[in-house]
Amino acid sequence: MLLKKLLATSVVCIFALGITACSPEVGSEAWCKKMEDKPKGDWSANEAADYTKHCVF
Template sequence: MKKILILLPIVFLFGCEPERGSDAWCEKMEKSDKGNWTLNDARDFTKYCVLNQKPE
């Protein structure tokens, strides 16, 4: 039972995150501090938001 109580908040935190490459994700990334982006964030932002390629 304790494992469920520990994992439940983690599931809700990640469940609310917009799908990478979606319009909502692009808007969220535009508003976030670019200094906190990872290399994957920058690559995916360029791919999905700048070049407008759809996620697979």
């Protein structure tokens, strides 16, 4: 039972690391380009603030 929990936890952690590794770092040129291509209506408030902070100024 403990082995199954450990295995499940390991799989979830590896999956989470894989997902986050695919996203460009906020403020990088790749991230700014990605945001330019994304429809403005789909931006969150945090994304809009980060875009203004890192890509406009």
